[in-house]
Amino acid sequence: MEHKTLAEPVLKVRNLKKYYYSGGGFLSGKKTCVKAVNDVSFELYKGETLAIVGESGCGKSTTAKSVIRITEPTEGSIMLDGRDFGKLKGEELKKARQNIKMIFQDPYSSLNPRMTVRDIIAEPIDIAGSWKDKEERERKILEACDMVGLNRDFLDRYPHEFSGGQRQRIGIARAIIEKPEVILCDEPVSALDVSIQAKVVNLLKELQKRLNISYIFISHDMGVVRHMADRVIVMYLGHVVEEGSKEDIFESPKHPYTKLLLESIPVIGKEVPEDDKELISGDIPSPANPPSGCCFHTRCPYATEECSKVMPELREVDGRPGHKAACVTIV
Ligand SMILES: Nc1ncnc2c1ncn2[C@@H]1O[C@H](COP(=O)(O)OP(=O)(O)OP(=O)(O)O)[C@@H](O)[C@H]1O
Ligand SMILES: [Mg+2]
Numbered sequence: 001m002e003h004k005t006l007a008e009p010v011l012k013v014r015n016l017k018k019y020y021y022s023g024g025g026f027l028s029g030k031k032t033c034v035k036a037v038n039d040v041s042f043e044l045y046k047g048e049t050l051a052i053v054g055e056s057g058c059g060k061s062t063t064a065k066s067v068i069r070i071t072e073p074t075e076g077s078i079m080l081d082g083r084d085f086g087k088l089k090g091e092e093l094k095k096a097r098q099n100i101k102m103i104f105q106d107p108y109s110s111l112n113p114r115m116t117v118r119d120i121i122a123e124p125i126d127i128a129g130s131w132k133d134k135e136e137r138e139r140k141i142l143e144a145c146d147m148v149g150l151n152r153d154f155l156d157r158y159p160h161e162f163s164g165g166q167r168q169r170i171g172i173a174r175a176i177i178e179k180p181e182v183i184l185c186d187e188p189v190s191a192l193d194v195s196i197q198a199k200v201v202n203l204l205k206e207l208q209k210r211l212n213i214s215y216i217f218i219s220h221d222m223g224v225v226r227h228m229a230d231r232v233i234v235m236y237l238g239h240v241v242e243e244g245s246k247e248d249i250f251e252s253p254k255h256p257y258t259k260l261l262l263e264s265i266p267v268i269g270k271e272v273p274e275d276d277k278e279l280i281s282g283d284i285p286s287p288a289n290p291p292s293g294c295c296f297h298t299r300c301p302y303a304t305e306e307c308s309k310v311m312p313e314l315r316e317v318d319g320r321p322g323h324k325a326a327c328v329t330i331v
Contacts, residue, residue, distance in 0.1 A: 009043035016076035038238035051229035105187035107167035165196035244323035
């Protein structure tokens with residue numbers, strides 16, 4: 001996809017931080033602070049898919065939840081459609097949320113078991129009050145139901161009667177019923193059987209074309225990301241370590257961590273050398289006690305003394321606009 005640098009992004013996130021505090025009580029001892037998201041900035045353009053990748057615990061879900069404000073960010077700004085979404089409250093927030101939705105990993109727990117499929121799909125329009133009469137409500141439900149390929153006869157049933165793939169379709173129908181510009185997809189297919197994954201991924205792509213949706217697509221499956229993404233950001237311990245087009249990241253990765261992440265994709269028939277195995281499985285430091293300097297230096301095969309002291313800035317690399325990495329060893 002052509003990268004529209006001149007266009008205003010639909011979503012612009014600046015210096016986003018989310019710190020979780022725990023402990024500090026009389027018995028629990030010292031107070032700890034987990035810097036789950038630590039100064040993350042990015043743009044999302046109209047109709048594109050921006051993937052967020054990185055190992056478990058690097059802050060992918062916290063980034064998404066902070067952007068949509070399911071959890072309140074500690075710091076940072078979130079501009080949605082040119083409005084300061086991060087500062088909205090009450091009715092204004094409710095209204096702005098019609099334009100940004102989230103799809104969750106677990107289609108089992110993200111649907112209320114006591115609600116019918118019809119009421120689950122209608123939840124966003126019921127909350128927003130965006131229908132005049134029952135007919136309009138039903139029309140919107142049926143439209144969403146058809147768009148995700150759910151059988152209309154299923155609308156009066158309950159989530160437990162469905163397979164994982166069908167439940168995820170219900171979750172997608174709920175997310176698109178108000179035709180939002182932005183959908184945050186947090187590992188939307190990881191809980192599904194491999195045979196179903198491709199179907200759901202293709203449905204998301206089809207809906208994107210039809211409704212011109214912009215996706216933030218969180219996944220640890222680089223194969224799925226390669227299929228889905230236009231651009232990719234790579235996170236490590238709450239930081240963005242590399243950002244670029246899909247081609248930049250997959251064909252010409254620059255950050256040592258990105259290279260490692262790509263090498264760890266299992267390739268059928270290719271044995272991973274013992275040394276690499278060690279690196280890949282090397283312990284990830286705790287975000288409650290991150291390393292000094294570059295957060296990746298403790299696992300990095302190229303780390304120099306400087307890396308343990310200076311935190312590298314995300315800067316343009318490779319002479320390609322939009323391809324950025326945070327590493328001082330790249331020349
Ligand atoms: N509610 C919370 N309270 C305290 N710490 C939290 C909370 N939620 C997440 N964390 C911590 O924040 C860090 C980032 O977590 P997050 O869930 O965003 O990672 P992730 O990249 O989505 O991982 P995964 O791939 O496993 O889903 C982790 O260290 C996690 O333990
Ligand atoms: Mg997660």
